[in-house]
Amino acid sequence: MHRFKGTFLLVKSNLRRDGLRLAIWLGGLTILSLALMSAYATMMDEEALKEIIIMRASNPAIRMLDSPSPGLSLGGFYTARSSVLMTILIIAMTIQTMNKHTRENEETGVSDLVSSTMVGRYAPLTAAIIVTLLANIFMIFATTFVLYAYDLDLLYSFYTGVSFSLMGIFMIGVMAIAVQISQTTSGASKIGWLTTLFFFTISALGNLLGDFNPETFKVASHNITFLSPFGWYQQMAVFHENNMYLIVPFLVSFVILSCIGYKLINKRDVGHGLIPDKSGRKDAHKNLLSPLGLWRNLGRKTFILWLIIIGAFGLLFGYVSDEFEEGLAEIEGLEYIFGDISSTDYFLAMIISIVVICLLFFYINSLLRLRREEVDGTIENILASGVTRSKLMAMKILDATFDLFVLIILLVVTIYIGAIGQAEVSFLTMLEAGVSNAFAIMTVGALVVFAIGLIPKLASAFAYLMMLIAIGLGPVFGPMFNIDEWFYNLSPFSHVRTPLEDFVILPYLIMSVIIIIAVTIGFNYYKKRNLELN
Amino acid sequence: MKVIEMKNVDKIYGTVQALKSLNLEVEKGEIMGFIGPNGAGKTTATRILLGLLQSDSGESKVFGLDAFENAFEIHKKVAYVPGDVTLWPNLTGGEFIDLLGSLRGGLNRDKKEYLIKLFDFDPTKRCRTYSKGNRQKVALIAALASEAELYILDEPTSGLDPLMEMNFQKCIREAKEEGKTVLLSSHILAEVEKLCDRVSIIRHGEIVETGSIDELRHLTRLSLEVIVEKDADKFSHPRIHDFNIVDNKLHFQVEGKDLNEVLSELNKYKIVSLISKPPTLEELFMHHYGDDLSA
């Protein structure tokens, strides 16, 4: 038990140092859920409720962003309408809190008295888990309180709170691993958000592929949703079916993930030289010996990880492709707009444009590596040797773009393979959807290159802002906001052809021009500016 | 032929003036020491020479070419050891050395093997596991194994143990025999004293002194201990410093140029014995930076 020594002291000190931030989070979340609940409760009589459930649940695109409606009730509607927002905010709080009490403490070296006393090896992680767990448990009671205050059943209100906070608890497990793997706070957050995005995409597609029954007001999601913790909490169907046995996969994965986190603590010391690292090559392989070779080498692990994720996505969606026809059949009046394209192809093209959002994340991060190497100082080595800056930058763009196309082609091919024996799909339609989305991705990438050249210190902030605009105002999430049509034009994804539209070349020409101009300016400034070392 | 030539170079970071009309010249085949206290501008000057930073005004030339505009041509003939050596954590030391060598346009394999033995270095480990001294060795071997004509070394021995420091000095002497040029920035005066033909002292971004070590000694004070026969307490002279007397024994310091005058005055008191110590570079350093240190 000596490994846990000092946990209690650390918990106390974490709560003392970080109490205010947590109080703001928890207070804010409670007020938000109260505001949402009060809006629904006051505005909706039963007729209005029926109408809005039918409106939202029968639209496959909106179904992706809502939790599936469990049936006709105010409590059920609350979950369906607001749980995605609430759970994502709970996840944000969890990611930040776990980071704050692990990585950030390590990076800044906590000055507290506590750290100078004897603290066991597992104590800091355990303390972080306990504090974050406490915050999530608080949210269970806060949600219960909010729903109960509006005269909903006490037990079901409690179940709702549990179902939301279980997402936070799952992410505690994910972050227990992320903070060990990543060297930096921002790296750990990235892992957390990527995991969230990955699982959200699965459950969103499960809901999209589901059926809505207007008699029972229930959305039955496709079974792939059970591959995602978002699916687990959504399928609890509180207020109706109350499948509380779905707590089990949450608890099991929380325990497994945390245990891996603890195991990695021991492993991490290896990297610090207690036990000698496995030795590597004495001389470099000849493929490494060029700027392109270096970029490929540095990005290899990440790339392989993405290959696995994208390949898994592709096979999964190919495998379920035969159900698309059914999914659409029930939506009245939709069939006539398809023309000569099958509904399966239409759906697959939509899926590709969703998965491509994840690839934007990959592409931008890969390009930003150029800037990260500058901050870390490693770039000084290369640029003081016989490599020009233009070449280094050009090779990075080539490297990232090559990976992007490999991933897109992999996605299309794995969907095709997965669909064998399931549904007739058109390889070309899918490939076209992938490549035209790649144009949009490269447009955002070109703006990032521009930023690395022109405003290096702000480059990564700028890149994430661009990404937010491109995704947020794009066709997948854009319709969530009721804003002027014009704003959607800001996202390059809004200009990518969907399978039902005629091909128009102008948007692609404009994107190409933007790419050329932004990259040219980026190159010119990158060549001429001071390196922002240290 | 001048390999390095910096004329009136200014560099300003925001509000900090890192270099103030800096002048630096290094001849071919010469080992030039570049010393100065922390924050004096050594790293800034070397980064300008490598075209990593652009100066705000003035002229920086390497091999007669503009350091920023012609960085690519220059780098083929330059090997550099940065002040802060950062390596890619997942590459091994051996891979790093080969990579830099090949980016520079070639690496002498035999020399690499020789240096790895000389520095008692294990090239098969991942860079993330190397200690400070071993990281320094990676950068040093990568630089010294290349066929460069000019070595720019920014505090190359920081973190090396004394034995490795000796090996480093051996390598630099060998490089000099091969006719190579070296710019060696350092804090370690003994090292500069042993290796360098000439020294430039930088302070607050300005070169305050340049010359051979002997020349610089000439500029500074000698420490004298003199025993005279009579009336020691009556002796005084406007040009002497830190004067004190114990019985007939006088201690004081005097600048080289005043030595003759002071000695002829002393002669009136009949000198019995005289011990003079040349200043170490340490004292020379203190002489120039004394007010920094006392401030």
Ligand SMILES: Nc1ncnc2c1ncn2[C@@H]1O[C@H](COP(=O)(O)OP(=O)(O)OP(=O)(O)O)[C@@H](O)[C@H]1O
């Ligand atoms: N990127 C930067 N931004 C702002 N100021 C800087 C930057 N880099 C260096 N400086 C400042 O410029 C001055 C010269 O720094 P430089 O690193 O060249 O000194 P140095 O002689 O190499 O010092 P040391 O012996 O500690 O390595 C210092 O005052 C330093 O604070």
Ligand SMILES: [Mg+2]
């Ligand atoms: Mg320095």
